[in-house]
Amino acid sequence: MFLIPKPVGKFFHRMASPPYFYDFTGRLIPWLSWIFLFLVIAGLYGGLVLAPADYQQGDSFRIIYIHVPSAWMSLFVYVVMAIAGGIGLIWRIKLAEIVAISSASVGAGFTFIALVTGSLWGKPMWGTWWVWDARLTSELILLFLYLGVIGLYGAIDDKRTASRAVAILALVGVVNIPIIHYSVEWWNTLHQGPTVTKMDKPSIHISMLWPLLVMAVAFKFYYVIAMLQRARTELVVRERNSQWVKLLLESK
Amino acid sequence: MALLRAFIAIIRRDLILAFRRRAEMLNPILFFIIVVTLFPLGVGAQPQLLQSIAPGIIWVSALLAAMLSLDGLFRSDFDDGSLEQLLLSPHPTSILILGKIIAHWLVTGLPLILVAPLLAEFLGMHTDALIILLKTLILGTPVLSLVGAIGVALTVGLRRGGMILSLLVLPLYVPVLIFASNAVEMASGGLPVDAQINILLAMLCLALVLAPLPASAALKMSVS
Numbered sequence: 412m413f414l415i416p417k418p419v420g421k422f423f424h425r426m427a428s429p430p431y432f433y434d435f436t437g438r439l440i441p442w443l444s445w446i447f448l449f450l451v452i453a454g455l456y457g458g459l460v461l462a463p464a465d466y467q468q469g470d471s472f473r474i475i476y477i478h479v480p481s482a483w484m485s486l487f488v489y490v491v492m493a494i495a496g497g498i499g500l501i502w503r504i505k506l507a508e509i510v511a512i513s514s515a516s517v518g519a520g521f522t523f524i525a526l527v528t529g530s531l532w533g534k535p536m537w538g539t540w541w542v543w544d545a546r547l548t549s550e551l552i553l554l555f556l557y558l559g560v561i562g563l564y565g566a567i568d569d570k571r572t573a574s575r576a577v578a579i580l581a582l583v584g585v586v587n588i589p590i591i592h593y594s595v596e597w598w599n600t601l602h603q604g605p606t607v608t609k610m611d612k613p614s615i616h617i618s619m620l621w622p623l624l625v626m627a628v629a630f631k632f633y634y635v636i637a638m639l640q641r642a643r644t645e646l647v648v649r650e651r652n653s654q655w656v657k658l659l660l661e662s663k
Numbered sequence: 664m665a666l667l668r669a670f671i672a673i674i675r676r677d678l679i680l681a682f683r684r685r686a687e688m689l690n691p692i693l694f695f696i697i698v699v700t701l702f703p704l705g706v707g708a709q710p711q712l713l714q715s716i717a718p719g720i721i722w723v724s725a726l727l728a729a730m731l732s733l734d735g736l737f738r739s740d741f742d743d744g745s746l747e748q749l750l751l752s753p754h755p756t757s758i759l760i761l762g763k764i765i766a767h768w769l770v771t772g773l774p775l776i777l778v779a780p781l782l783a784e785f786l787g788m789h790t791d792a793l794i795i796l797l798k799t800l801i802l803g804t805p806v807l808s809l810v811g812a813i814g815v816a817l818t819v820g821l822r823r824g825g826m827i828l829s830l831l832v833l834p835l836y837v838p839v840l841i842f843a844s845n846a847v848e849m850a851s852g853g854l855p856v857d858a859q860i861n862i863l864l865a866m867l868c869l870a871l872v873l874a875p876l877p878a879s880a881a882l883k884m885s886v887s
Contacts, residue, residue, distance in 0.1 A: 500880075552834050552837055555830070555833070555834040556834050558830060559827075559830045559831045559834065562827050562830050562831075563817060563818070563827055563831060566818070566821050566823075566824070566827050567820070567821065572820075572884055572887070575884045576817050576881065576884055576885075579813070579817065579877050579880055579881050579884070580813075580817060580831060582877065583813055583835070583877050584835075586873065587834075587835050587838075590838050590866070591834070591835075591837050591838055594837065594838035594841045594842060594862075595837070595841065597841070597842075598841040598842075598845060
């Protein structure tokens with residue numbers, strides 16, 4: 412522990428206590444929500460109004476301001492889930508377990524949004540809702556991995572045991588995601604070669620890029636807000652017999 | 664060498680148990696044959712068509728057969744309590760579980776490889792492709808057993824683990840399916856398939872080393 416500065420260590424120790432976590436996140440969420448609102452309005456205004464239309468794709472390229480950040484988040488959240496699950500597995504920190512499982516449904520949501528917006532974009536651009544493109548396929552498999560995590564958590568009655576099961580599964584998934592991703596990519600290139608699906612990547616113009624980056628940060632904030640709200644609910648449900656939850660309910 | 668003895672004892676015990684219930688051993692093979700038979704009935708019996716989708720049919724069927732046979736890996740041991748004894752033993756659990764997985768593969772994976780030539784003949788596959796098919800099955804089915812063991816270990820404590828098991832395990836089987844059926848397809852076109860075979864071999868090595876660890880962690884969780 413000598414590598415970690417004392418205040419940071421102390422912060423984590425206090426965050427591991429459920430009442431403190433509940434209280435602290437309750438005060439944090441309004442702040443995060445304001446920052447998220449500011450960023451998302453700025454990003455959407457920049458993306459939908461200020462950025463020029465693409466010379467090939469016209470206005471339909473603007474869906475990337477939703478599509479690309481959610482695709483990034485879908486992978487990011489899986490890694491966060493696995494790390495939180497690993498922490499929960501090793502140090503048996505209740506809150507890490509809760510963060511892991513609360514991330515799963517948010518991540519599945521991001522994956523689903525990425526798939527839906529991708530196919531909405533694909534219809535006018537490629538002329539079809541779905542192609543067996545490498546990225547689409549690996550995103551679909553990622554969705555299955557998320558659903559497996561959620562399904563396994565729901566199937567086990569004892570939630571502490573369920574959290575450990577989910578953590579093991581998430582860690583196995585993290586090892587597998589690169590293998591799945593590259594195998595799918597290889598499968599696809601061997602089958603048909605990059606023809607329709609290859610997005611030629613001209614270096615994106617700065618006026619189109621900054622709204623995308625702002626949206627990416629906004630999505631990070633959204634994830635933290637959504638995850639914390641789920642985590643708070645989950646925490647209260649799990650700790651319903653403890654003194655602090657009873658006091659909390661009485662004070663409401 | 665006590666560990667080696669325990670390892671061999673586990674394999675021996677599981678093989679004996681399997682041979683005492685020979686009827687159950689046949690089920691995955693029958694399932695494999697029936698599923699492959701269903702495909703010509705479903706898609707039509709044009710030899711050209713069957714030949715082109717034969718690698719996919721055989722591999723998808725083998726994958727499903729392997730998955731359905733997984734449930735037997737820990738089920739009876741879990742029910743009669745010998746799994747707890749296994750976890751209590753002084754030897755590393757992951758090695759003992761590896762023994763169980765190997766025994767399970769010998770009982771369920773190996774027969775699939777033995778009947779595969781017959782099915783390949785049904786679907787009109789070339790001899791070159793058949794040899795590659797056998798190679799991919801030899802390298803691929805152990806990976807299915809190893810990765811599947813993690814899924815079973817996670818769900819063995821559940822009363823209705825079957826559906827959830829397929830949801831957990833099938834996405835993880837994707838790389839094996841891709842490389843194996845692709846190798847067979849390439850081979851029937853007369854192309855070299857060294858790359859695919861090497862990658863399957865790499866996956867087997869990786870799974871052999873890594874898969875028993877989460878499987879033993881998951882078993883400890885399921886039993887506690």
